[in-house]
Amino acid sequence: MHPNTFFAAVLSSLSFLANSSPLATRVPHVVHEKRDISSSWVKRSRLPSAAHLPVRIALSQTNLDLGHDLLMEIADPTSAKYGKHLTPQEVGATFAPSDTTVDATMQWLMDAGLSRERITLNKNRGFINIDLTAKELGDLLRTDYFVYQHSQLGEHAIACDQYHVPSHLSEHINFISPGVGLGVSTPRPNKRNELRRRGDSSCPPSPGASDTSLENCWLSASPQCYNALYNIPKLTDPHPNNSFGIFEVDVSYIQSDMDKFFEQVAPEIPVGTVPKQFLLNDAILSTNLTSLGQVEADLDFQVAWPLVYPQKLTLFESNLTQTQVTSILTSGLNISSPTAASIFVSFAVEDLLGSIDASYCTNSTVAPCGIAEPPKVVSISWAPNELEITPAESTRICNEFLKLGLQGTTVVICTGDGGVADRNGVCKGDSQDIFNPGALVSCPYVTSVGATMITPNASVKDPEVAALFANTTLSSGGGFSNYFPAPWYQTDAVSRYFYANPSPYPTYTYNGSNSSIGADGGRFNRLGRGFPDVSATGNNLTAVYGGCLSNGGGGTSASAPLFASVISLINNERLQAGKSSLGFVNPALYANPQVLNDIVEGENYGCGFGKEGFSAVSGWDPVTGLGTPDYPSMRALLMSLP
Secondary structure, eight states, X not given: OOHHHHHHHHHHHHHHHHTSOHHHHHSOEEEEEEOOSOOSEEEEEEOOTTOEEEEEEEEOOSOHHHHHHHHHHHHOTTSTTTTOOXXXXXXXXXXXXXXXXXXXXXXXXXXXXXXXXXXXXXTTSOEEEEEEEHHHHHHHHTOOOEEEEETTTOXXXXXXXXXXXXXXXXXXXXXEESSSXXXXXXXXXXXXXXXXXXXXXXXXXXXXXTOOSGGGTTTSBOHHHHHHHHTOOOOOSOOTTOOEEEEEESOOOOHHHHHHHHHHTOTTSOTTOOOEEEEETTOOOOSSOOSTHHHHHHHHHHHHHHHHTTSOOEEEEEOOIXXXXXXHHTTTOOOSSBOEEHHHHHHHHHHHHHHHOGGGOOTTOOSOOSOSOOOSEEEEOOOOBGXXXXXXXXXXXXXXHHHHHHTTOEEEEEOOSBTTSOTTSOOBTTTTOBOOOBSSTTSTTSEEEEEEEOOTTOOTTSOOEEOBOTTSSOBOOOEEEEEEEOOHHHXXXXXXXXXXXXXXXXXXXXXXXXXXXXXXXOOEETTEEEEOSEEEEOSSEEEEETTEEEEXXXXXXXXXXXHHHHHHHHHHHHHHTTOOOOOSOHHHHHHOGGGXXXXXXXXXXXXXXXXXXXXXXXXXXXXXXXXXXXXXXHHHHHHHOO
């Protein structure tokens, strides 16, 4: 080597050392998460270094393998532990991260120059929270943050391509947000008659909407139709300890819509009836219809309440856009229509859990915190797509649902309205032909709900079919998870499905890396957890939006609260009999599929609207699951359990 070249290299090395922290030069770092699948998101610009980001570090928890085994025992109808649920305190103590995990991660942050005063630790020690600038976070994780834009929707998200952590911390950290996860599209109800819903309260009803007779259910499905379809009885004696929560993100029901619905469609419910309200992170109740998202909340409550009244409902509303996006936008970014990035999925779930158990909260958490009892059933009609959030984050959220199941809560989630794609018909991969399964619903610890419909001119006594939503290009979501394998309670049903219905598409096997997704031209993960588990009617539902009586509502987001209502009614009877709530109900249903109405006709769409995805067939299928509820049969089975 030439002497001048040698000295130049030495000087360069000395300069690097002088400008690096001692820790950075001594501790080897490794890639912790990396995005390695083609996405619909396009990198637009580097995030300004002064942009403020709310950062959440998810710490590895303990005993999760034991938690899985325990939940399966508690939910197995043949187990001596069936229905013996844990308290929130027992759950918190069982799964808290170890002292080693907490101390090592905190020390890393302080060694990087962050003061202890800036760092907060959740009371259950599951998350570390800190506000950092984009430069601070980039330096900490040895990465750069960018603004991404969805190529079709125009929405924006903030993420990096990959990030690093010290090698000795890999086992202690699940994931860091914001990270490689991009934005998520949250399903909303069928938007037919969208302009009419935004009209004034004097608008005339949609054609057929005011006819709530059973003969008209195919055109306008009223609560009376739900009762007739599934033989659901009226509740007369609500148990004081029964509870039913409906979770919303950034939106709430419109009371004037609820009152008009009570008056015109469900007169047994007094005008002015309101749910118990837990407004999380400074969420506020809306008084006017200002966004289509509020249609979601209206629909959720208008589906559920007539079925369970006089039982009270509970609204859990998480306010994420205001608290998480505003700080970023005020940092000099000039972007429009910010989407809920994957970080907001975590925040939303943590808001819900924090309202139930104060151990999830931080010293700076906005009240209310830890003041709600765990609901016996919670319905969630907001679901992202799996490949928009990372495997680590999906697993972490799924484990939180496991904990709710251990406490006796049935978590019911809609499968979305995009068939095997997202709501906009978008699939993954360079050729846009890799199926895009839903997240949250793919978690094996939740009950996922697809949608069915009454065919034109059919009666409530005729078999339903898989839903293709009227005047739209949407269909009931279903398929197979990439991140989660088929759970034991489902393997026989899924195996029978594939034996009788060989896949018309090439498949692949997910091996823990996103690089395996779409391998060898495969369209979906043959060994993945299948969804939905069940289904319920979800087309042409009678509802009031923006003061207008409409029969244009629908989507799996309506089917979820309908099925959750059935679970809540059976919970009520079990509590009256001195038994526990059902909690995680899937093993009991898969072991006894005869208690549901098998749906054998219809299909959902594939990648690009109008292309076939999967078909409904005899037995479980990835369009309608095990089928729709038959209340008397479900009641007989579930009341017979201890």
